[in-house]
Amino acid sequence: MHEIEKALDDRQLAVTAENLGISRRGFLQFCTGVAATLGLSNTAGIQIAQAVSNSGMRRPSVIWLSGSECTGCTESLLRSTHPTLETLILDMVSLDYSEALSVAAGYQVEEAKSAAMKENWGKYILVVEGAIPTKDGGIYCKIAGKTMLEHLHEGAEGAAAIVAMGSCSSWGGIPSAGMNPTGAKGVSDIIYDKPIINIPGCPPNPYNFLSVVLQYVTFNTLPALDDQLRPKFAYGRLIHENCERRPHFDAGRFANEFGDEGHRLGYCLYKLGCKGPETWANCPVIEFGDIGGGIWPVGVGAPCFGCTEKGVGFTKALHEASEVSTHTSPEFFPNINPEKGSTATAGSAGLLGAALGAAVGASAMAIRNLGKSEQQNESQGS
Amino acid sequence: MDRRSFLKMAGSGAVIAASGIPAAARGNLEVSDEAVGMLFDATRCIGCRACVASCKEIHGKPAELLDGEPMWDAAEDLSADTLNIIKAYKNEVEGHVSFIKRNCMHCVDPGCVSVCPTKALTKDPVTGIVEYDKDVCIGCRTCMASCPYNIPKYSYDETFGEINKCTFCNSKGIERISKGMLPGCSEVCPTGANIFGKRSDLLEEARRRLELNEGDRYVYKLNAIDSRYQQEGTVGKYQQHIYGEHEAGGTQVLMLAGVPFENLGMPNLPERSYASISETVQHSIYKSAIAPTALLGGMLWLARRNEKRIRDEEDQDGGDS
């Protein structure tokens, strides 16, 4: 905290905070909060704050492409903060192209996009929202006369890095569900020669995206990624391993129907098809909507459907049981002296009886025969 | 039957009977100086089952699912897939629960080692760990029959099964003790209910704990007897008995508990190991192969004499029986 006290004296910081209309402390708290999400220390938070307030730094250019999308990811981002902070974030980067947020439209916007790309060639961040249809030459999504596929290739060529925002651009999402009639694919299935960061989710928690951007802006580095190119700080754990309802799972307390006793008591939703056990995300940790108190799907009684996971979200049935891979002991214990083992069945007892009977029967028959022949011999002999 | 034949029979019978009586008794084996072990204190166990999860992970064993309940690893008992298990004893009357950790006791005089025909089960002369070598095991399962705790478990569901049991995480390919690490169960235990160390040190610690009074404060070691990690706690009620100190020759896994050990499923065993009795009987009969050789000598002489005579008699009789 000592460093934070020192930072509060920073003149530049004070000016920025005043411009934003919030207190210096509040501004620092926001930045250290973002640092914490990234798994970084308070010192890093101060660096972020300084980077933000350092107006001498050129804001990196961001080109935001929209493919086969519902714009939910942009909407999610828009609802991430208090409006003045939102403005700040958009001021941290120079959003040079965004179909959803742009007031202007038409040729001018496209020209502005080309100009920005040329000017920042090799340095701009390409953000892709929505899947890219690839069937039939990609004609199922066209913007400004060109297919999304072409836009992607063009945009990727000069990008420093590509951020795939949402499940659609990460692995195909909703457009790729079922038969995938348009051949919708994620960015990493098309572009191979640029650093890609996937932020899956439908929509993803906006802070997963914001933290990546802030890290790049502050340190010029990208976070550690897993084998599906997702930042480990957000997608490194199964929902099942972080869920507040896990004790109910371990104790065998489940909701069996929507609205039943168990559901109302907040029991585990595994039996309603919750895909938490096979979904990697941080929803239980940072939740949604910035209001805290269990505001995420499971927290409000809706089983997770695995929106971040390829092969789970939009693929498995909502109420299909998910696969548990991290088996641990339940809350109930085995008996000291279990009653186990096989007992006689009709078949086995019958077979045993028949065999024994045959042996004894044959002996009995022989005994009788011997008796008879002995009697015969005696009557003959004497 | 004439007197002569009867005396012959009785005589041979007596020789055979006498060979069953121990000539030189083989007592219990002694514990080695550097023998390692574990101390399980049931009064400290909270039933978290971190030890069960750790053991499964280290050995790569699959979960044991209950019928129709794919959610948990809910083993009912030790098995080929479960080398360590926590069971609970519930005393409905007095309203308390006690947990017991079951795994190989690493006996000082192991029955399994004594009976194995091909030395698949051996006891390390230094650490005393009872180890298994599947490459020479014939799968006869005599070890399963001669373990008073029913520890070795054969994997019947595999085409080529093998024996499975706790080896203090020192089996081939794992070798945690050899690498200076702790067995998994001791490493993860959060309360120090299960600690690893030299058996002699653990025995001392167990004796110290039995001197304490219920309600005292005591500093319990975590993970190992010589660990720098410890935790202060309140002493519970102890049964004044260290299980494994003498049972069937003693075991390297020692136990303390607050409820009688019979309630926890631990058998009440005499001090003399059954392995020592079995070996006494075997050695008495086969000591330097004296008895069998003598018997063979006698039989050879009799057989030679009688067999020839019978054949000659039959040839003379011309086939009449």
Added chain:
Amino acid sequence: MSHYKKLDHKLLTLPTALLSLAAITSLTIIGYRFLNGLGSVTNLNDVYPWGIWVAFDIVVGTAFACGGYALALVVYILNKGKYHPLIRPALLTSLLGYAMGAVSAFIDMGRFYNFYYLFNPNQINLNSVMLEIALCVMAYILVMFIEFMPAMLEKFKKFALKEKLEKVLFVFIAIGALLPTMHQSSLGSLLIAAGQKVYPLWQSLYFQPILALSSAIIMGMSIVIWEGSMVTVVYKRQPETHLLKGVGQFALYLLLFFLVIRLFDITNRGVWGLAFQGDYRGNMFLLEMVLFLIPTYILISPSLRKRGPQLMVAGTSLLLAGALYRLNAFLIGWVPNPADTYSYFPSVPELMVTIGLVALELLVYVVVIKMFPIWPKEHGEAAQILHESG
């Protein structure tokens, strides 16, 4: 000229057909076991490592097969030459019985492909009772096969070779009397290490070897009586009662010896109370005792013990008693945990393998006695031939 002949009967009859069917079923199940593991066929579990394949096929089966051993003791060691004609059939039964026991041991062995380690001097554990049993049984089967050679050589008319063999046969006879003494007593010793897991009525500790051995010899004599009577009836031959009653006498002396030790052991350990608790194990003990006492009564009584049917009753009862004694010690009296909450009962395929192997044994026996000179010629038959040949 041979004193033995092959029985003149058809090979394919209804009984042999049925036996073949049972044998084939058994062999099929055995094949399945080798492909899919023991658990796929048996009801063996984590606390009952030995089921009927061990307790019946091996332990009881080899005791049934002690006819050759028992008779060898009587004929060659006690010098009772008049029982000699019974030797070949008894030897055949023994050979087949032990072969079945060995086959069962092999299919019961979980890692049978490592069995050659039993012969590796660097690997074997000389303290092991199981090792002794394994090696001894294998050696004994070899010896019995050699002892059986004269019958085979006779069939194939290799008389010169037969004479050479018979000169050294006494060596194999002597070894063949030693080996069962060793492993039959060891089959009893096998249970000592199991300690408390064997019910006190059968855990005789130091007396295990002598009780196992004496009951094995008794069963060997009983099988001679049983087999002799059965062949008489089935193949309509003259009864061998004059010989069998002598065998019965030997059995009696050994039976009294066995009962004295058994009763002394139970009294000494103070466990009589368990016999009269009215529970399953207590009742099985009482049944076993009854099955031992019936033949005791018959064989003591001067009038009963020389009659064919009564001898057969005694023989059958003794076989059942000995078998029950072993099954009680190994299986019924098996108590894996003090609370006694575990159970075992063989599965249908498991039982079928045992039944099929016994059927196979009977089948081979019946075929061999019809193809090879095993059974002695009947009274007067040889004399008639001699007379006719001039």
